[in-house]
Amino acid sequence: MLKAVETFKTSSVQRLIGLWAKRYTPDLSSVSLESFSYKALREAASPEGRALTSAKLKDNVLNINCQMAWIQTKILYGYIPNIIDLNEARRITLFAFRVYKKILEIYEKYSLNHIPPTAEAFESNDVCVWGIPAIEELAYALEPILLVFQEQHIVSKDWRALGFMTTQLNFSNKLILKKLTAFEQILLAPYLKFVEEQVAIPWQRICAAAANYEIDSPELQLVEQMIQAAPEIAENIYRQLVELLPNHRSRRGELSDPDVTYSCLRDLNMFQAYLWLCLLEKSMTAMEEELLPLCAMVVQGVSIKWEMTEKWSQLFVDEIISRVNAEQKALLLPYLQGMQEMFWRERSHLGYKEQVVDSVV
Template sequence: MLRVLQVTESSFSGEAVGSMGSAETATTCSLATLWAQKYVDKLRAQAALGELPGAQLADKVKGSLRFASSQAWAKTERLLAAEIPKQRLDPDLIDPWQIAEDSRDLFEAAAESCGEGLSPARFSVQIAPLCGRLRARYSERDPRVLGFLSMQFHYTGQMVLQALSPQERGLFHPYLKVMDDHLYMPLQRMYEGAAAHAGDTFSAPLAAVQELLPLVTSVAESICAEVAQRFPGYRCESGPLTDLEVRISSIRDVEMFQVYLGLCVLEGSVAAVQQELFPLCVMLYPPLKVEWKLVRQMLELLDEALRFQLTPASYTVLLPYLRAVQSMFSLEVFPESDPIWSHHPDVMRFMGTAQNLLQELMGQGAI
């Protein structure tokens, strides 16, 4: 039986924790451990398949990167090129060569860790600071640029897996999932947000997030299964909701919404959703043919799941932020008459509405 990884301070780079005190480091490591536990099941699957991946698999992944990267950018460009003028996105912010290079660097790091026998759980902790820096750099001037990196990485991963045998895919996929999570989700920022609560004798926000994290994947899986049942004939850009690749991406997106929700709780603000998640969804979902009714259904099911699975205290802490997120994707913002909404959003108008609703629900001053 594999033992759950216990993340220690030495697991982090000096840059990630050097400025933290012992309490902050312990809190940050605690959340990182909760997230890393997601990959222990993947380790068990690897053990069932046989030996851990070695240098041969690592070389095969690296050897496929050049072709995979070029094909991935072609798909990313086809998907998102039309969105640049629609979204009023400055094209000078998008550097295809840098995006491809940063994506390749991540795959090479994963291949090396895989070849060295580093577990996906430990790789999750190791790669978090690098992914956090990439997210910060790409979202510094316009968070929507992060969408180009994420899609490039996603399509590169699909191409790389196609070049592997079924057994090799089973061995490498957990490392791919680790990086996918850290690029799509603000995990490093969440760890840093948790560290800000380290000095408190008791932190209700931190306790709520610690209770939420172990449930994220199971909640996402059940929600996606329910949505697929409620929309049996629905097809997005990649296929029906029951398609394996679509299901994997859908589960990741529901996980992403939950992580952003946890980040809002820790920061006491909906700024992360306002500045990153909402604009990214507005840019990516229309070309991916994800209608807003699916997002609203997902958020409704998420509310039900959290109310049922969390303690009343934790649910009460999360609820105002969940309501604010629901308001951003409401019928008022995205009417049913325009399901594939592809016009530039009046972001400030709707963000102000969400902020006012959050203040009203919390019954306190500005956050």
């Protein structure tokens, strides 16, 4: 969940902000070496190229994409009768449209001032050089409209509609990228990834919480170490899930489906972020009030078997424990145990009788 936070300029905070920003480095892997054209990339990154990209996504295209994304989201959660009425649908679609309008404004505004002369320079340069502003600036520019967008879901008649937000943004992002060239996708995709994560993953709040710690504190060193490993951690857990549950299927598809893979990896990053937030805040509140309700909604909303949730939780704990030393494990145990107890209580609440995972010790 997105919450407005004030970020102080301490060394600890700046260290984590730097790691947060690295999540949105433009990715060249989607373009093969044979089809790569540095000239085309430079042209797409220029002020004229960015204006052209924005023009492709003019108001009517954005509006249609937001409507289509809402329809896809409703179909996914369609078993819930009248989860959102027509007026709510129009309102939420309107605010989704405003989110993307703001993204495109920022995207155009931060066109390249200094374009690296070679492809090698592209790979070694800071992402800000390629048109993404300082991560805090991007966050604060989008914060007002995202908070209002989030509020439209929170005030819905059905609390489960809050889960629509991330799904709707995910579907919208895919539809938008389909309208663009490969090189436009490389440059705009980090912005779209950012907005999807910003409403679901509390990276910014982790950075803000770091203000309470010295840069050499055990807590901050642990969080810094694990944030850098976050993508690898998510991939390892996901690979084990696919092996353990080869026949698992939800309303969105099989675990090996590309869309499901993407969502699982994003959500595994979300789990990690909530663990580090709880550690730095010295409280389980964020998990109990935000992560658990969202998980319960997803389990019910897209027909995910509880077996999947339990294995997910156990593999998550095992992977985290395997990467820390004895001192770090002692710091983490209260939060990992608290997470498992939290999911066990929710299991009982949903009507499941038998426990299939062991508590971490």
